[in-house]
Amino acid sequence: MILLDPTWTAVLYLIAAVCFILALKGLSSPKTARRGNLIGAAGALLAVVTVFLSSKLENIPWILAAIAVGSAIAAPVARRVQMTQMPQLVAMFNGVGGGAAALVALLELPHAGDAWVRLAIAFTLFIGAVSFAGSMVTFAKLQELMTTRPIVFPGLAVLTVLVATLALAAGAVVVVAGPAWAAIALAVIGLASGILLVLPVGGADVPIVISLLNAFTGLAVAASGLVLGNVLLVVAGTLVGASGTILTRAMAAAMGRSVQGILFGAFRGGSTAGSTVASDRPVRSSSAADIAVLLGYAQKVVLVPGYGLAVAQGQHTIAELQAALEERGIEVSYAIHPVAGRMPGHMNVLLAEADVPYESLVEMDRANPGFRTTDVALVVGANDVVNPAAKTTPGSPIHGMPILEVGDARQVVFLKRSMRPGFAGIENELLFDPKTTLLFGDAKASLTELLAAVKGL
Amino acid sequence: MDGVALLTITVLAVFVGFEVVSKVTSTLHTPLMSGANAIHGIILIGAIIVAGQAEDTVTLVVALVAVVLATANLVGGFVVTDRMLEMFRGRRKAPAGVGEEGER
Numbered sequence: 002m003i004l005l006d007p008t009w010t011a012v013l014y015l016i017a018a019v020c021f022i023l024a025l026k027g028l029s030s031p032k033t034a035r036r037g038n039l040i041g042a043a044g045a046l047l048a049v050v051t052v053f054l055s056s057k058l059e060n061i062p063w064i065l066a067a068i069a070v071g072s073a074i075a076a077p078v079a080r081r082v083q084m085t086q087m088p089q090l091v092a093m094f095n096g097v098g099g100g101a102a103a104l105v106a107l108l109e110l111p112h113a114g115d116a117w118v119r120l121a122i123a124f125t126l127f128i129g130a131v132s133f134a135g136s137m138v139t140f141a142k143l144q145e146l147m148t149t150r151p152i153v154f155p156g157l158a159v160l161t162v163l164v165a166t167l168a169l170a171a172g173a174v175v176v177v178a179g180p181a182w183a184a185i186a187l188a189v190i191g192l193a194s195g196i197l198l199v200l201p202v203g204g205a206d207v208p209i210v211i212s213l214l215n216a217f218t219g220l221a222v223a224a225s226g227l228v229l230g231n232v233l234l235v236v237a238g239t240l241v242g243a244s245g246t247i248l249t250r251a252m253a254a255a256m257g258r259s260v261q262g263i264l265f266g267a268f269r270g271g272s273t274a275g276s277t278v279a280s281d282r283p284v285r286s287s288s289a290a291d292i293a294v295l296l297g298y299a300q301k302v303v304l305v306p307g308y309g310l311a312v313a314q315g316q317h318t319i320a321e322l323q324a325a326l327e328e329r330g331i332e333v334s335y336a337i338h339p340v341a342g343r344m345p346g347h348m349n350v351l352l353a354e355a356d357v358p359y360e361s362l363v364e365m366d367r368a369n370p371g372f373r374t375t376d377v378a379l380v381v382g383a384n385d386v387v388n389p390a391a392k393t394t395p396g397s398p399i400h401g402m403p404i405l406e407v408g409d410a411r412q413v414v415f416l417k418r419s420m421r422p423g424f425a426g427i428e429n430e431l432l433f434d435p436k437t438t439l440l441f442g443d444a445k446a447s448l449t450e451l452l453a454a455v456k457g458l
Numbered sequence: 459m460d461g462v463a464l465l466t467i468t469v470l471a472v473f474v475g476f477e478v479v480s481k482v483t484s485t486l487h488t489p490l491m492s493g494a495n496a497i498h499g500i501i502l503i504g505a506i507i508v509a510g511q512a513e514d515t516v517t518l519v520v521a522l523v524a525v526v527l528a529t530a531n532l533v534g535g536f537v538v539t540d541r542m543l544e545m546f547r548g549r550r551k552a553p554a555g556v557g558e559e560g561e562r
Contacts, residue, residue: 021497025478028490035543038493042536045500052503058510060518067509067522068502071529079537084545090538091492098498098531104524105504108517117461215495222498223471227464229504235464236471241498243475248482248491255484339484346487353545364484 003057010055013047014233020044021237025244031359048233084351085311088344089143092211095218096136102221103129103188109228110184116176121227123175126184127168128221130191131198132214138199139207139214151203161197164190198264205385205399206263208344209252213260216245255339257391257401284420284432286439289447292414293454295438299376299412301332303368305405306348307341309382309418313444316355319381322452323357329458334361336368336378336405338386369406378410382417382444388429397427413437416447489542496535502528 005013020040027037049068058064075094082090106125113119141147168190174183195214202210219241226234253260296302304319323333335357341348349362363371372378380387383405390397391404407413408431415432417439431437440447482490505528509521 017500021500022474022478024493024497025475025490028486028493029478029481029483031486031543031546034486034489034546035540038489038496038536038539038543041493041497042540045496045502045532045536048500048503049506052506056507056510058506060509060512063518063522064506064509064525067525068529071526072533074526075530075534076537079534079541082538082541084542087488087492087538087542090534091495094499094531094534094538095495097527098495098501098535101505101524101528101531102498102501104520104527105501105508108508108512108521108524112511212491215491215498219494219498222501222504223468225501225504227468229507230464231503231507232464232467234500234504235468237497237500239468239471240475240478241494243472244479244490244494247476247479248487248494251484252487339487342488344488344491346483346485346489349485350488350542350545359546362485 003055005051005055007055010051011232013051013055014231017044017048017051018233018236020047021240025240083314084354085314085342086144087347087350088208088211089140091344092136092139092143092214095211095215096133096140099129099132099136099214099218099221101129102218102225103133103191105225106221106228107184107188109225110175110179110181113179113228118228119176119179121224122179122184123172123187125221125224125228126175126187127172127191127194128217128224130188131195132218132221134192134195135199135214135217136195136211138196139202139211142199142207149203149207152200157197157201161194164194164197168194201265202263203398205256205340206258208340209249209256209258209260209263211344212245212249212252213264216242216249219243219245252340252344255403257399257403282433284439285435285437286441289440289450290454292438292440293451293458295377295412295414296326296331296379296451297329297455297458299331301375302326302377302379303363303372303375303407303410304333304335305378305380305383305387305407306335306337306352307381307383307386309384309416309444311342311348311351311382313382313446315381315445315448316351316357318445318448318452320352320355320357322448322455323361325452325455329455334363334368334371336365336372336407337362338365338383338405339403341383341386365403365405369409372406372409375410377412377414378407380407380413380415381448384417384429385427387431388427389431390427390429393430399427407431408434411436415439416444417441418443489539492535492539492542496532496539499528499530499532499535502532504528 024041027033171187223238505524512518
C-alpha cells in the first residue's frame with residue numbers, strides 16, 4: 002500500500018535525518034543530551050512509519066512480528082543491564098547492526114543493475130561482517146568469556162595478509178559478475194577478518210576498537226543506503242561513520258595511543274604483553290581504622306575512582322564517604338581520568354548514578370596540578386590510570402598515556418583487591434612508595450569499613 | 459536520485475558529523491558512542507524493504523533475521539543511551555556551568 006508520494010517520503014526522511022543530527026548535537030551537554038536522544042528515537046520511529054507508508058511491501062505481518070521479536074529481546078536487556086556492563090552491551094548492539102547491514106547487502110545482490118551498485122554491496126557485505134564478528138569478540142573479551150589479553154600467534158601477520166588478499170579477490174568477483182557464491186565467500190572472509198582484527202587487541206584498548214567498529218557499521222549502513230537509493234540511510238550511516246572516527250581518535254588520544262598502534266601494536270610483539278604475576282616485594286598495608294584517621298584529619302582529600310569501584314558497585318558507598326568527610330569540613334573532590342572505567346566517560350556515568358554532584362568531578366587536566374596541595378589521594382580500584390610507568394618507562398605498554406599524578410599528594414592510599422597487576426598487566430611502582438598505604442579487599446567492602454570508621458571518629 | 463546528488467549528500471554529512479561531534483566533552487563520550495550506535499540501527503529501513511520484496515522463503519527468512527537484528531540495534535541502542543543519560547539527571551544542586559562546558 003502506497004499512501005505517500007515520493008516527495009512526501011523524501012521530506013519525512015529529511016526530518017528523520019535532522020532528528021539524528023539533533024540527537025548527536027544534544028550530546029554536547031549533559032543538559033540537552035537526554036532530550037536529544039529522545040528526538041533521535043522519534044526520528045527513527047518516523048522513518049520506520051514512513052517506509053511502511055511509502056513502499057510496496059509484501060509479508061507485512063511477518064515484518065511486524067520480526068520487529069516485535071527484536072524489540073522484545075533488546076529493550077528488557079537494555080533496561081536491566083548494569084552500568085558496569087554497558088561497554089559489552091554497546092558492542093553487542095553494534096555487532097547486530099553490522100550483521101543486519103551485511104544481510105541486507107547480500108539480499109540486494111540479485112537486484113544489482115551495475116558494477117557501482119555491486120561495489121557498494123561488496124563494501125557493505127565485507128564491512129558489516131567485519132563489524133559483526135569483531136564486535137562479538139570484543140563482547141567476549143569484555144564479558145570475560147575469553148582472555149582480555151592480546152592474542153597473538155606465529156603466522157598471524159601472514160594470515161591477516163592472506164585474508165585481506167582473499168577479500169580483495171572475492172570482492173572483485175562480486176563487483177564484476179555478482180555470483181552468490183562469491184558474495185557468501187566475501188561475507189565469510191569478512192567474519193574471519195573481524196576476528197583477526199580484534200584478537201590482538203588487549204585489555205584497555207578494547208573500548209577504542211568498539212568505537213572503531215561502530216564507525217565501520219556506520220559506513221556499512223551508508224553504503225547500503227547507496228545500494229537502496231535511500232538518502233536517510235546514507236545520511237545516518239555517514240554521520241555515524243564520521244562521528245565514530247572522531248570519537249575513536251579522541252579516545253585513543255586520551256590514552257596516549259595511536260589507532261594504528263592499538264590495532265597492529267601486538268604484531269610487533271613483546272611490548273603490549275604485560276605480566277599477570279603478583280609481585281612479592283614488600284608493601285605497607287593498613288587497617289580501615291588507621292586510614293580513616295588519615296582521611297578524617299586531612300584538609301583536602303582527592304578520591305580517584307577506577308574500574309574496581311565500578312565492578313564492586315561501590316559508587317554509592319564512595320558518595321556516602323564523600324558526604325561524611327565533607328561533614329567534617331574536609332574539601333573532597335573526585336579526580337576522573339578520561340578512560341577510568343572501561344570506556345571514556347564511563348566513570349562519570351557511574352558516579353552520576355550515585356548522585357555525585359557534577360561539580361565534584363574534576364577532569365584530569367584540572368586535577369593534576371591540585372595533587373601537590375592534596376593531603377590524601379584515595380585510589381579506589383584504579384591502577385593503570387595512576388601508574389607512573391606511563392611517564393617513566395619507555396617500554397611499558399601504557400607508555401605515553403596521560404595519568405593522574407597521585408604521587409604528588411602527601412599521602413597515597415590504594416584500595417585494592419590484591420597485588421595482581423591491573424587491566425594492562427603491569428606493575429605499579431607507586432604501590433611500593435614509602436608514602437603509600439594499601440587496604441586490601443573488595444572496593445565496596447573496604448569503603449563500607451572506611452565509612453563506618455570515619456563516622457566513628 | 460542520481461549518483462552526484464547522493465555523493466553531495468554523503469560529503470555534506472561527513473562534515474556535519476565531524477562538526478557536531480568535535481564539541482563533545484569526554485564526560486559524554488560513552489553516551490555518544492552508544493547514541494551513534496543506536497542511529498546506525500536505522501538499517502532497519504533497509505531490512506524492512508528487502509523483507510517486503512522477498513519472493514521466496516529463504517530470502518524472506520534471511521531478511522527477517524536482518525529485521526530482528528536491526529530492531530535490536532535500534533531499540534536497544536536508544537534505550538541504553540537513555541538509561542545512561544538518566545544518570546546525569548537529579549543533581550543535588552543545579553548543574554551550574556555544565557552548559558558552558560558543553561558548548562565550548
